[in-house]
Amino acid sequence: MSVQNQTLTLLIVTSETSEAERLIGTLREDGLAATSVTIPQADRLQDVITQRSCDMILCCGYDRDVDLDHVFAAYRKLDADVPFIVIGEADRHAGDLIKARRGGARDLIGRNDNEHLKLAVSREFTDLLKRREARALNERLRLCEQRDRELIDVTSAGVAFVQDGLHIDANQAYLDLFGYADLDELQATPFLDLFMPEQQKQIRDLLRGGDASSLGEPLELTVACRRADVSQFKARLLAAPSEVDHEPCLRLILNAIDAPAGTANTGATQPAATSETGLASLLTEIDAHIDSERIVERPFAIFYLRVKSSARLLRDLGLIHGLEKLKEFAEILTSSVAGRGFLARVNDDGFGLIVDGLSEFEAKAFAERLIATARLTGQAAARDGEEPDCEIGYYLVRDRAAAAEDILDAAYRLCIGHDFAAQGQTSGQSPSSLAAGAHQEGEEGEADIVRKIEYALQNDQFKLVYQPIISLMGDNQENYSALVRLFDEHETLYEAKDFIDPAIRAGLIEQIDKWAIRAAIQVIGEQRRAGHNISLFVNLSEDTFRNPNIILWICDCLREFDVRGNWLTFQFQEELVVGNLASIGKLVETLKKIKCRVAVNRFGSIERPELLLQGLKLDYVLLQSSFAQELADDPAKQQQLIALATLAREFNVKSIVTGVEDARALTVLWTAGVDYVQGNFLQRPSPTLEVQT
Template identity: 55%
Template sequence: MPVPSHQPTLLIITSETSEAERLMAVLRESHLAKQALTVPNAEHLERAIGNHSCDLVLCCAYDRDIDVDAVLATYQRLGADIPLILITDPDSWETDVSRARRAGVRDLVRRGDSEHLCLSAMRELNDLRARRTAKGLNQRLERCDQAALSLADVCGAGVALIQDGLHMQANPAYAGLFGYVSPEDILALPLLDLIAPEDHPGLRDLLKAIDPDNPPLPTTIEATCVRADASRFRALLLFAPSTFEDEPCLRLIAQPLTIPSSSVATKVCFAAGRPGLIPLIEEIERHIDQQRYVSHPFAIFFIHVPKAADLMRDMGLSIGLEVMDEFSESLANLIGKRGILARVGLDGFGLVVPGLDESSAQALAAELSAKARLPLRVPIQENRPPDCKVGYFVVRDRASAPEDILNAAYRLCVGQPPGSDAVSVAASQDQEEAMARKIEFALRNDQLKLSYQPIISLMGDNQENYSVLLRLFDEDENLFEAKEFIRVAVRQGLIEELDRWVMRSAIEVVGQRRRAGHNLSLFVTLAEESFRNPNFVLWICDWLREFDVRGNWLTIQFHEESVIGNLASIGKLIETLRKIKCRVAISHFGTADRPEILLQALSLDFVLFQPELARGLADDPPKQQRLMQLATLAREFNVKSVVTGVEDARTLTVLWTAGVDYVQGNFLQRPSPTIEIQT
């Protein structure tokens, strides 16, 4: 039911049109209502409430043709949250009072008492607004709680829900922090069982002080925690109010304060959850200043042991863990004093090494892949493949949040195809250097060009939306599409300069077309390296002023893969873009397992689905179902959906049926150096 506006809709039950007009005139004069529906009896009441958005019901009990008992019975049966005021004759006041109370009537007004009617109507409409606002806020709170629980399942922090001193829910990181294999092992376990006895009094006082009717503010305490193996560690415990199955509870976030040390020269943390990330994050932060500039270049590595799961299964948990512990010790000895190593899971390690460039980082990755071996107790074959996979990410100039940098190294590691190593992942050095020279030549000699592909509305939008694409001409006038040189630009540190050229040129084009009378809006993509730069938004502001362009004529677009790995950075960037009125879009949307998390976490205007979703769509029912799910999900968050890669008319028919907002593809029009829709 919508929240009533300043001019709500009334439903008047009377058989006399003149009486309805009189009542409406009284309320209109007091600015309480502007429109009304009139029904003659109880039968029409149910239909009117079901088919119309009504905010207040007035029943003329003095009308001889109105069966008041039938009206009250229908009103009570419907149970709608719409206040009913009964207008009665003074002579029948006593009779009407008793039956009105039983039916839940909000007020009785004597016929002809206009002042009482207006005051009563004002009070009920204000109460209705308050109830509906409260209902909306409760629904938002429930959605936020569900989102928080969903995020807790995948985040690295230890999160649990505590009710009456017992664990009702916990995420894997929380279970791992206390030495439990699965969150199920910790459910219904008393919180005090995980806290050292000397800290029980303070924790008991905190739990006893909680009043369910007056939820506490977030509270932080330090305590000594006890793992399943009886080992201890100090932790910071943050308690905040929450709900579990509609009942009040406490959300607990556990953050360790102490890190185990290793006897080897390199520092190693063996905890399987979030604690292992702490030394890595601290080391990364030492290299980055407040403006996100990198004071000293460094490389972040993720070392993954794919066989770890097989070890646990084939050898058993205890022996498998011993093997991984021995592997971590040998890995630490191999690295020596070159960097900070931390174990961040049962099968993964993070490594930060200062002072490395791309070639030296690649060499170290190759060395680790070749020399880091599981202990000899594992069966060995001649010429066996490497026991670990190594992904690395070199950080220089500017950086995003430490968590995002770690995510980048992780993705580069787990994203390698089977059998590949760190050396073979990179393109041929000679070919890459040749392409880098072409990019530099194009930047210096104005050999970059923009191409445009229309984004066409299926819902009648009259705005001229175009996606901006980059083209490059080399010294021999050979044309290269972006997909042929963008990855090289990223690896060679040229992508920011390309993005600056594209953004400024696009803003200039928008200004020219708008002054010529065209309703143009451009979608421009920013690379991950560019949005790390805190100055990029300042440059956008300068270019908007230079060419007299409004921010809402631009849609800044980010690739979903970059967003997922940089949520901490991208959220702040989107808030800044909102301040200058720019619209925001996510491209290649739907590749993540839970795309709703992005829609919950970020304020978006558009999502552009990956082109693969449109290929063969007309003959692929499962793909059609997936498309409809994503389009419906976008609508639920009031985000417009765009399907890219449309190549045939049959696909267009499916998209129309699915309720997609916009389409883009070569079937509609191929990219063109001019902004003209071909017919």
């Protein structure tokens, strides 16, 4: 954009208003549109430039009331890029020129040399605009690099940067792919050692620049790789020139090649295959059914089958004969599957099986057939009344899926949690999530509330209300739980309990969560700029946290409203965490990288809550509201609450008791060492962020 199309704001240092008007008029004659601010001295130079957004300073050095040395001193203290031009008497030009240069002036112009003035102002303003553009581009580059780093950290592909045959940097997925504990261990290993010998010449040529330097676009190779434990895998390698800290290097993106779907894994059919390899192959096959947003592209049934009493079998037959029996069982099981699915042996007595496209009825029938035919050698096929040799759990995977580890864990839990004394040793699908439960319990006639949800999403009819989380230990942080409310087209208010389950069944819950996240972050930004030490707690539903791209949405919102991650706490319900531990564990690690805090809601309902504290890096636990009900009159409940608060403290996690409804409970909670309380007795949810007294 030309200088003539820009608005130039001049700061003129002179005590004579008429002289300032003359200078402005001279510049406007040449098409330099300009506005001006005039000050007689340089006492408030910094304040005026900041408040009036001045682009350039003209100092009338010939004005007897202007202390030029004072102006130079004030200019040197400026924390801004503002060109400085001095206008002086022509007969004193030589003496003033040295002083002007030492004072930081860009030019010294004679008092009546109008042409020089026009040229100098045009030149300096053009240079100023170019510097601003360069700074803006540098900032955009910085943000792009930051976003690139965030994408690299959360992507499931292995990404690394290599220079002179050594790793400069790599993401966690890359470390996991090759089996290295940390970046230091990887950096100590030559890059060539990650590939099989027959592949190394091709990789060496790539490193030498024979391929990379002439790349018009990234180079793709299929390579045979070698892990830290010397096991092998094939992968697609995408290589392209890049830069790290302004130094040229090679950027590598590595994706393991999935085994073809529908083939039996060698871990179940060949004695040489290890259970560790079989487990990795099974997890890879699960991921092959799911896209990058965890949407199930090919619905499937997952089965977990294990040999009953395998420990007794090894004890009675001895290790060698016992393992031989288990090997023979694996061969019989492979024959029973008969190529219908992907079978993998995940440990000595356990097998995972994936079969595409089964209905619930077909999955149950298939499991019963496996139970009947998969027998230890020397045993007849199971007949009515006879006890089978194995037990099996299965369920169907469709819609949006959890992490592969969570999917396998769910089938495993269904297997070991079944009452095996019952006839027919199969355990079918049970709701392992709130989403599954909500889908099963869908009510007829809820189309109207779904229509209201859609209307609210389209017309921004959702609102946040806030309930304070009050410290019992003197914390000055202003913590609030952010709760979503819906207003329909008639301004009728609906609480979350009225629309959350229909939203889950209609597949709209993730959109509501995204609205709530962005709205909460916007409120935090506004309140922080107003001087309030506020922090908000926001719930994440199962559909939302299963989407790996949600972290990018959060990062974009934090950047948009200039909000720090540690001002925001994300909550997960305990019953969801148990069934999605791997999915949530990965998300928690990523949230921690952007400094967000993490909490588990409805804590204390599972038998061993310490397992969650061991498995996740939590900041808070919110105890289920039933603990606060009639607490003062229930000694057993008091002891249970004290135990949970003490357990949280042992893991350096803050405890919050919700649902507080009476004053007597506060005394018990304070004595128990609870950190925070929340409830209608203290304050009902409110549309304003003020603690009512």
